[in-house]
Amino acid sequence: MKRNKMLLLLALSLVLSVVLAACGGKDKTEEKDATPNKESDKGTEQKEEAGEPDAEQVLNLIESAAIPSVDSAIVEDAVGFNVLNNVNEGLYRLNLENVAEPAMAAEEAEVSEDGLTYTFKLRDAKWSDGTDVTAHDFVFAWQRAIDPATGSPYGPFMMSGVIENATAISEEKMDKSELGVVAEDDKTLVVTLERPVPYFLSLMSFGTFYPQNEAFVTAKGDAYATNSDNLLYNGPFVLTEWDGTGDSWVYKKNEQYWDAENVKLDTINVDVVKDSATAIKLYNDGKKDRAGVSGDLALQYSTHAEAIVQPETSVFYFKFNQEKDGKETPLANVNIRKAIAKSFQKEDLADVILANGSIPANFLVPTDFAFDESGKDFRDISGDLLVYDAEEAKEYWQKGLDELGVTELELEILGGDTELSKKMDEYFKAQLEGNLEGLSIKLKEVPFSVRLDLDTNQQYDIQVSGWGPDFQDPISFLDLFVTDGTNNLMSYSNPEYDALIESSKDELALDPAARYDAFAKAEKILIEDDAAIAPIYQRGLLQLQKPYFKGLAVHPFGADYSYKWAYISGKE
Template identity: 40%
Template sequence: MRVKKQLGLIASVVAVALILVACGGKSDSSSSTKTWSRMEGDVISSMDSSVVTDAISGQALVDTMDGLYRYAGSDLEPAMAKSIVEPTANGTVYTFKLRNAKWSNGDPVTAQDFVFAWKRSIDPKTKSQYAYLYSGIKNADDIIAGKKSPDTLGVKAVDDKTFEVTLDKPMPYFGTMMVNPVFFPQNEKVVKKEGKKFGTSSDAIVSNGPFILKNWNGTGNSWNEVRNKNYWNAKNVKLDKINVQVIKDPSTAMNLFQSGKLDDAALTGAQATQAKSMKEAQALKQATTFYLEMNEKKVPALKNAKLRQALSMTLNRKEFIDKVLNDSSIPAAGFVPQGLAKDPKTGKDFNKEAAESTAKYTKYDDKEAKKLWAEGLKETNTKSLSLELLTDDTDVAKKSAEYMQSAFEELPDLKINISTVPFKTRLTRSQNGQFDLVISAWGADFPDPITFLDLFTSNNSYNNGKWGSAEYDKLIQDSKTTYATDPEKRWDALLKAQEILTEQQGIIPIYQRAQTHLVNSKIKDLQYSPANMYNFVNAYLK
């Protein structure tokens, strides 16, 4: 999932719960209302689960909606489904029995709500960038290509409480995908009533999850999430209210935490350095990679691999983390982050195994960078390049861009101009190809390398820079088809794909985030998932 530029600890293929150290509390849990106050780096872009791509909106949807499953720390648990389902028909049919649950307007949640939502999400008219996740479900590929109607998707409501999914082929990670908002149900009556307004404000949605979104007008810098009394598991929702405030400046975040107005503050730079000595400090390691995307369609010279490799090698990732982020982030040796998956045969970490053959392409080497840059300019018959670096308008984003500008301009005949824009504008410009270079980030949707590597197949909607490799495409496709039920061969195919992406620098991986937080110690049982999302069910204030 796309990550805000200011954006758990994941071991092997899972994440563990946050462990919160003892410290002075901030929230007034002695009052009748148990409230948690947290921050985000920017605004919610949408609450339409079919079109959401960013982590901020994704967190709001996870707070207010339930799909078939939900992560509780490292464990996948039933949510709308009564149980974790094992497929039948050689791994191609999933039959979900649904709970008796209600929407926040009192309507029952039915199997038809899933059928409607899934068909709407895959419909090309909806323009869902996550439609590709449906690939593997019967007829999905033909629907995405416009060859078949969305009504032919392999889903059906057997009855009000039985939802059946038929796959074209087995998908070993199918169950873990169900936590992604694009697979959440939708109330057809509400969607059709609201029309284009659906998902644009808290008055134009309904919830079936732990909380109900309040006081969000579509652009506001603050919103509230109030306990949903109609939630099927309401007895285990201990918080009455979550207040969320957009804070782009880390010094403001620290001041609000210290004054008792914020319970969870995410910090970077000098504030992160200062916070490390505080009792409330947490280092939240995430399955999230920040990377630089280069627009090969807009700037044809960037099709040259040597120019891309030179840009990568001129970045001193460790110095960047130490000088700009000042947190526990990790220099990225590849796009798939550390701790996401282990070799089914040897138990070795995917990231580290891939880096054995490609580490030189992400290692700082100023001399080699200049050599490759000169060769690349000559091969493309280019005398000089002037490129715009697009990023968000937060404090850390601006400082990141300035560092990269300085590093890149060490290369001869290269000029970098920085363009800082609001988060939603950066997303739109990225999606429309209106950039030369753009700083982006991706967080795991589920604990499998495919959630990262799928993005840069030639026709993926997230491949904004239009890098392409026929060999890479085939490896990704083979991992989903030919090797879908052979864990070792599938692993080898994905490993080779990662190596190609890194060697070619189809995108330039920069760092894996381990963000510094200051957290009120009164919160207990707050968990963090492999999909980089908090789960506030069961969390309580001591």
């Protein structure tokens, strides 16, 4: 959910995740003006729930990784955005139908005729310590997220080119106080945009735009958000029993939450479990109420009475790092990149290794996600790109080796430390070495937090990376790879690509057909022409879920899950 949703899902081949892009989302965030049509039904498994809460309202869940951060200015991963989404709340929140609706905002925003000014009236709401949530809390949080001194990975990414003066502030050309967000009074927040943004209300449900209490953050200083006691909450739950590093935490119902009467769960106990077999055992032993299934176990459990196939809008791909320590890498050669991108078979990976509803991806923008005005899927507009072809891969490989003046290369794949990640990496190694003579692949399998750090510092060759969308628009994916983008982190640059993305935000912002055409051209440049990334798969999740666990909101963008409406009913 989320960088995501680095699922901002960055490198989130942690398919056992139970939110990202988001992330970021990663998402890994939908507004009423966008097409809630197909996407509202896509991948959510939202069906009418029967029964009322009739048992102890305690839920026991599994997460795929520890929490790196719950500071809304710093969060950049799926787990962090999941937690943030359930303990805090912004102006808008995604509902059960994945439509963004007023949350801290008391009513729908008032929008100026030119689409540049949004006025939000805040409802009466309190922080978990009993103090009021005010418009000033949003101003402080947003200014903190865009301030270069904060080092926010998402602030500049989400605000630049959107909120007035955000770009200049992120480039240290203006002070953060010049950001286009003003508290006219405690209950009135006015936001001025740089240009019309079709998906702006969607953004208002995303974690980076949550409020922060300035007095509390200032008082805590460097200790802020380092554990559950050093955080304030304005969402459905409060976080407890999190020491900042541990593999377990607890959500407790937030009695100060403005809509507490509609929050049914009292307690959610969460443990990090990276191994699918262990997760399933805990589920079968009645210790967990939901568990992800992958690999060989996915084949075994696909017909289980309590199995749920959950399609997702998260896409995974190889990132090719073109520069390390100030020097070009062999991956700066486009033919080497194309060779690797076309040399591994995606169908077998999806059907046999993953076996969880994931599908092969020959694209970046996912299928069943973004639709034009006529309801046509963006994938039908853009088509397949950089498909598997071992013979073509060999030709590109030899051409690239000749250009580099070498006969062999050793490259490292950076991946995760979960059971599934390791199986995937072994598959990639076998495929690439088997098809590309002279290539030697080393595998580096590290915890998620370590991968985030290596990615940030561009200390990798090839990385298994992923993105979950933060809102329902192709630019949630395509904006990742503009020159010097905060989530590029692989030294990719193409002026034509940059110009197309910029045009979608500027002169084409209010021309949907031309805007989608620009997106299609940009995706082709990124993947087919430059092979800057190599798409792998669009994720699906196979979950086991107890029949008494009802009301879970599963989001196809932004954070993955909301527990606000979840409850226990019919448990023996």
